[in-house]
Amino acid sequence: MDPLAAIRETFFQECEEQLAELEAGLLAMEEGDTDPETINAVFRAVHSIKGGAGAFSLEALIRFAHVFETAMDEMRSGRLAPSPDVLKTLLRAADVLADLVRAAHDGDPSDDARSAALVDELKALSPDAEDGEGGEEDWGDFEFTPVGAPDAAAPAGSGWRIAFKPRADLYAKANEAALVLRELGRLGEITVTLDAGALPLLPDLDPEAAYLAWTIDLAADVAETAVREVFEYVDGDCELDIRPLAAAGEPDSSEATPEAFAAAPTFDVAALIASVQSTAGGAASPDLPAQSPSADPSPTTPARKTEQAPAAAAAAGATIRVDLERVDRLIDLVGELVINQAMLSQRVMEAGFARASNVAMGLDELEQLTREIQDSVMAIRAQPVKSVFQRMPRLVREVAAMTGKPVRLITEGEGTEVDKTVIERLADPLTHMIRNAIDHGLESPEARAAAGKSAEGTVRLTAAHRSGRIVIEVADDGGGINRARVKAIAVERGLIAAEATLSDEEVDSLIFMPGFSTASEVSDISGRGVGMDVVRRSIQSLGGRISIASRPGLGSTFTMSLPLTLAVLDGMVVSVAGQTLVAPITAIVETLQPKPGDVHGLGGDARVIAIRDTYTPLIDVGLALGYRAESLPAGQGVALLIEGEGGARAAILVDAIQGQRQVVIKSLEANYGQVPGVAAATILGDGRVALILDIDTIVAVSRGADSTRAEKRKAAAG
Amino acid sequence: MTPTQTVPGGARELISFRVNAQEFCVDIMAVREIRGWTAATAVPQSPAFVRGVINLRGAVLPIVDLAARLGFESAEASDRHVIIVAQIGAQTVGLLVDAVSDILTVTDDVIQPTPDVASDTARTFVRGLLAIEGRMISLISLDRVLPSLELEAA
Numbered sequence: 001m002d003p004l005a006a007i008r009e010t011f012f013q014e015c016e017e018q019l020a021e022l023e024a025g026l027l028a029m030e031e032g033d034t035d036p037e038t039i040n041a042v043f044r045a046v047h048s049i050k051g052g053a054g055a056f057s058l059e060a061l062i063r064f065a066h067v068f069e070t071a072m073d074e075m076r077s078g079r080l081a082p083s084p085d086v087l088k089t090l091l092r093a094a095d096v097l098a099d100l101v102r103a104a105h106d107g108d109p110s111d112d113a114r115s116a117a118l119v120d121e122l123k124a125l126s127p128d129a130e131d132g133e134g135g136e137e138d139w140g141d142f143e144f145t146p147v148g149a150p151d152a153a154a155p156a157g158s159g160w161r162i163a164f165k166p167r168a169d170l171y172a173k174a175n176e177a178a179l180v181l182r183e184l185g186r187l188g189e190i191t192v193t194l195d196a197g198a199l200p201l202l203p204d205l206d207p208e209a210a211y212l213a214w215t216i217d218l219a220a221d222v223a224e225t226a227v228r229e230v231f232e233y234v235d236g237d238c239e240l241d242i243r244p245l246a247a248a249g250e251p252d253s254s255e256a257t258p259e260a261f262a263a264a265p266t267f268d269v270a271a272l273i274a275s276v277q278s279t280a281g282g283a284a285s286p287d288l289p290a291q292s293p294s295a296d297p298s299p300t301t302p303a304r305k306t307e308q309a310p311a312a313a314a315a316a317g318a319t320i321r322v323d324l325e326r327v328d329r330l331i332d333l334v335g336e337l338v339i340n341q342a343m344l345s346q347r348v349m350e351a352g353f354a355r356a357s358n359v360a361m362g363l364d365e366l367e368q369l370t371r372e373i374q375d376s377v378m379a380i381r382a383q384p385v386k387s388v389f390q391r392m393p394r395l396v397r398e399v400a401a402m403t404g405k406p407v408r409l410i411t412e413g414e415g416t417e418v419d420k421t422v423i424e425r426l427a428d429p430l431t432h433m434i435r436n437a438i439d440h441g442l443e444s445p446e447a448r449a450a451a452g453k454s455a456e457g458t459v460r461l462t463a464a465h466r467s468g469r470i471v472i473e474v475a476d477d478g479g480g481i482n483r484a485r486v487k488a489i490a491v492e493r494g495l496i497a498a499e500a501t502l503s504d505e506e507v508d509s510l511i512f513m514p515g516f517s518t519a520s521e522v523s524d525i526s527g528r529g530v531g532m533d534v535v536r537r538s539i540q541s542l543g544g545r546i547s548i549a550s551r552p553g554l555g556s557t558f559t560m561s562l563p564l565t566l567a568v569l570d571g572m573v574v575s576v577a578g579q580t581l582v583a584p585i586t587a588i589v590e591t592l593q594p595k596p597g598d599v600h601g602l603g604g605d606a607r608v609i610a611i612r613d614t615y616t617p618l619i620d621v622g623l624a625l626g627y628r629a630e631s632l633p634a635g636q637g638v639a640l641l642i643e644g645e646g647g648a649r650a651a652i653l654v655d656a657i658q659g660q661r662q663v664v665i666k667s668l669e670a671n672y673g674q675v676p677g678v679a680a681a682t683i684l685g686d687g688r689v690a691l692i693l694d695i696d697t698i699v700a701v702s703r704g705a706d707s708t709r710a711e712k713r714k715a716a717a718g
Numbered sequence: 719m720t721p722t723q724t725v726p727g728g729a730r731e732l733i734s735f736r737v738n739a740q741e742f743c744v745d746i747m748a749v750r751e752i753r754g755w756t757a758a759t760a761v762p763q764s765p766a767f768v769r770g771v772i773n774l775r776g777a778v779l780p781i782v783d784l785a786a787r788l789g790f791e792s793a794e795a796s797d798r799h800v801i802i803v804a805q806i807g808a809q810t811v812g813l814l815v816d817a818v819s820d821i822l823t824v825t826d827d828v829i830q831p832t833p834d835v836a837s838d839t840a841r842t843f844v845r846g847l848l849a850i851e852g853r854m855i856s857l858i859s860l861d862r863v864l865p866s867l868e869l870e871a872a
Contacts, residue, residue: 336776579760625762668761671809672771672780672864675761681771681778689759689771689778 011052012105013321018045019098020390026094027393030087036076042090043072049101058104061097064115067122068093074126086125093118095394159188159220160227163241165195165213170237172208181214183230188220217245324420327380331567334370334377335664341370342685378565382417385463385472388427389414392434392461399438405445406456407438413463418470419565425542426472426562429535433474433558434459436532441476441556451553453477470564475557481550483507489516508548508556512536543569543586571663571692572640573684574654577627581654582663582682582692587642589649591657594618596635607631609639609651616641619702620653621693625677642695650699665692676701729825732848734855735802735815738790741855742815743822743848748804748860752818755799769795769814774803781812782863789839806860813863822850829857 025042050065071090074080096115103109162184166177184190195213199205218227227242228235345363353359389411400407418426442448442457449455460475483504490496490510502510510516514533539546544562563569563586571582572591598610599618609618618639620631632653639651663682668675668691679694734743758770758781767786771778781801786792793799793816801812829846842862848855 332776339773339776627760627762666776666778668771668778671778671811672761672768676763678762681759683773683776683778687773688757689773691759691761 008056011056012101015049015052015101015105018048019094019101020387021045022094022097023091023390023393026087026091029082030084030091034082039072039076039082043069043076046072046097049097053104056104060112060115061100061104064093064097064100064119067119068097071122071126080125089118089121089125091394091397093122095397098394159218159245160222160224160242161245162216162218162227163213163239164216164231165239166210166234167237167239168208168210170234171210173237175234175237177212177214180230180234181216184216184218184227187222187226187230188218190219191217193217213239219245322380327377331377331381334374335567335666338370338374338664339683339685339687341366343687346685378419378567379417381420381567382564383420383423384415384417385423385426385470386414388423388430389461389463391427392430395431395434396438396459399435403439403442405438405442407442408456408458409434409461410458411461416463416465416470417564418463418562419567421566422470422542422562422564425538429538429560430461430472430474432532432535434461437474437476437478437556437558441478443479447479451479465564466561468564469561472560472562473557474560475555477555480552480554480556481508481511481548483552486510504550508550511548512546540586542566543584545586566665568662568664569682569692570660571682572660573658573663573690574621574638574640575656575658576625576654577622579627580658580684580688580690581621582661582690583640583642583652583654583695584679584692585660587695589641589643591638591640594635594637594639594651594653596633599634605631607634611641611651617650617699617702618653619650619698621698622653622655624652624698624702642699652693652695652698663690663692729823732822732824732855732857733802733818734820734822735800735818737784737788737815738793740790741819741853742784742788742858743855744802744804744858744860746821748806750803750805750810753801753803755795755797755801755814767792772801772812774810774812777810779803779810779812780864781814783814784863785814785816787863788843788858789837804860806863809864811860811864813860822848822855824848824850832856 022042022045025038025045028038029042046065046069050062050069053061053065068090071080071093075082075086080086096111096118099111100115103111164177164180166175170177181190181192193215195215196211198213199211205211224242231238231240341363345367348359348363392411393409396407396409437459438457442459443451443453445455448457458477460473460477462473462475464471487496487502487507487510490507490513491498493516495510495513495516496502511532512535514531516531516533536546539560539562542562543566544560546558546560548556548558550556569582570585572585572588574581574583592611594609600608600610600615602608602615607618607620608615610616620637622628623631632655637653637655638657639653641649641651643649661684663684666681666683666689668678668681675691677694677698678691679697680692681689682692684690731746732743733746733749734741736742756772758772760770761768761780764770767783769781769783771780773779783792783795795814798817800815800818802815802818803810803812829848832840832844832846835841840856843858844856845859846857848857
């Protein structure tokens with residue numbers, strides 16, 4: 001990647017963070033947070049995006065961000081009240097901004113009509129604001145509460161008096177005073193007075209010396225930093241004095257004026273900054289000097305600022321960006337270390353050392369240490385679920401608008417951490433479930449009113465760690481599952497027999513069946529051909545489980561339980577025809593030892609097993625994987641009852657169970673290729689490779705094999 | 719595709735080994751390491767010449783029985799057998815051979831083109847022949863050793 005592209009990529013990464021902060025801030029304000037720092041954080045986020053976009057000439061993004069920024073500036077200056085309607089507009093503007101960022105990232109055309117509409121709305125919010133570059137670099141203006149704060153920055157409508165006297169060095173460095181003045185003119189209306197008093201008569205004139213000075217009255221409500229920025233390149237090569245217009249006339253009004261200030265009408269800018277910073281206790285914020293030179297340099301203003309600065313710094317935290325590949329390599333290495341340690345332990349035990357021997361005890365310590373290292377390394381990949389949770393408020397807003405149901409989203413446990421890959425693959429199922437919760441779960445406002453509930457529905461999204469797994473719940477306070485209707489639909493679609501008696505839980509679980517959708521008319525939101533069966537499959541592919549609990553009239557709760565990482569897996573170690581294999585425990589419902597009478601042949605090679613009077617297909621793993629030609633005689637081996645895709649049950653037959661173990665997942669594809677029926681490989685304590693079964697494929701293949709055989713027979717007959 | 723060691727004088731280094739009493743060689747730059755035989759875990763639905771997979775310091779390494787791959791009768795693997803760990807493209811593969819015999823430094827002009835023979839194996843794998851001290855050594859190309867690679871090439 002060339003350097004510019006890399007910087008661009010970093011910019012977009014940071015944009016994502018800024019957008020998240022922007023939305024979080026707006027949501028907090030919607031909840032009633034009036035902390036100026038929140039408003040400021042939102043302003044900063046928009047401003048940073050605009051600034052970065054400027055560097056990459058992303059015009060559409062800059063234009064929109066600018067209007068947005070202007071509106072935020074109005075709000076933080078107190079001219080725009082953060083009413084719910086205003087915040088709704090701002091939230092939608094944040095959505096548009098996010099879209100524009102993404103469009104810019106992917107190089108897609110942006111939705112100009114939508115952003116234009118919001119530009120108008122935003123402009124309507126801040127009709128008085130100057131649509132110039134006025135708010136541009138307005139970093140230093142921390143004036144949120146004009147009431148009762150007379151000591152703060154210059155009042156609106158005032159300007160700055162700038163005394164500018166270039167030294168010879170300025171010209172020597174090929175700078176030009178006229179350009180500086182022209183630049184100042186861009187900030188607002190300027191009145192320039194030339195002081196040519198120092199100009200000698202022609203014979204005495206040194207062509208390389210500087211004799212001219214200017215006094216500029218700038219009538220524009222801009223921050224001092226904006227003014228100072230104009231002088232950025234000539235700083236140090238001129239005498240410069242910038243003070244508010246109102247204060248300029250009475251420079252000594254305050255006795256507490258810092259010495260540097262009072263010392264002379266002209267002074268060195270750097271000295272001023274240094275002096276002001278020392279007044280403020282050496283605070284790190286570069287914004288500080290901006291407001292202090294206003295007529296009242298009383299220390300209270302900077303002090304308020306210094307309190308805020310550490311808080312912001314703490315929120316940012318000390319983090320580094322690390323290439324994901326490096327982390328993965330480290331995780332791989334630690335995986336090898338764990339395997340090596342297990343092998344070493346096994347060898348030591350085989351060598352006949354006593355458990356209490358020094359060697360064995362040393363090994364125990366090593367084991368603890370490796371485990372700790374493994375946990376810590378896994379924690380590097382772990383990320384808070386916040387990154388996926390924070391996409392949901394926007395979704396809720398959109399779905400709520402489409403369905404016309406007012407919805408409140410409550411999220412809890414955003415800080416719960418889980419592996420990055422899990423997070424990435426969680427977004428789709430979660431999106432779908434939230435959509436479902438609003439579209440199907442919540443009743444219409446009228447129905448809610450009739451049921452005595454508040455018109456606004458609530459969707460609760462929570463995450464928590466529970467016994468080594470992450471549990472994510474999506475709960476709504478809607479009407480709950482209409483079991484009679486669910487059952488009727490299931491019967492109608494032929495999913496269950498009409499006379500089947502099902503428990504409430506079993507009825508609820510019917511919604512996970514493929515091809516099930518309860519909305520009588522296909523709606524725009526949920527009816528996209530994906531049902532809860534897809535959600536369930538994606539959760540299962542992550543090694544997770546999903547269940548539903550529903551109470552009529554009170555709502556439904558979907559609970560997902562997921563492994564914290566995809567690098568290790570809880571497995572059941574089994575033997576099949578002399579081979580050691582690992583079956584993922586998440587798929588296994590129960591294990592049983594079939595009696596000879598339980599196993600029945602069912603045409604051809606197919607066999608079924610009777611489990612509590614239900615016949616379930618029995619698949620011999622040894623046969624399915626080709627380890628042996630004949631299946632185990634009935635009554636031998638152990639059957640693992642598993643629940644595959646779509647809730648279909650099957651039993652797989654293995655020779656024996658060796659035990660349960662957490663295994664490190666190793667790719668078989670990297671050096672070899674995909675093997676049907678095998679998901680991946682792992683390395684056991686004895687250092688040998690064991691294959692991890694892909695149970696869904698084994699079940700599907702054994703079914704498919706039967707049907708192909710039948711087709712072949714048909715073809716042969718025809 | 720196999721990287722070539724440039725030895726002064728345009729020569730390159732080859733590693734030679736025995737499979738079923740015949741001698742073969744591969745470019746030494748493709749060889750990562752040589753190790754003793756360890757029992758492999760069988761992989762279902764694999765071609766007959768894939769012995770299975772072994773653990774190579776945490777990576778899963780497929781073992782190709784070169785005798786079977788080259789059309790000989792596959793030998794019963796024992797401790798005397800050797801695994802040549804070779805890099806083929808992005809993949810690392812173990813080649814089961816009877817023994818490693820020599821390291822040869824040869825120039826390209828010593829390598830004779832493969833004579834036209836009917837054998838598919840010869841045409842698929844043998845890239846040339848070397849006559850060294852009266853022995854005939856076949857230079858083989860590793861590109862088509864693994865079935866998946868073969869599929870990709872097709």
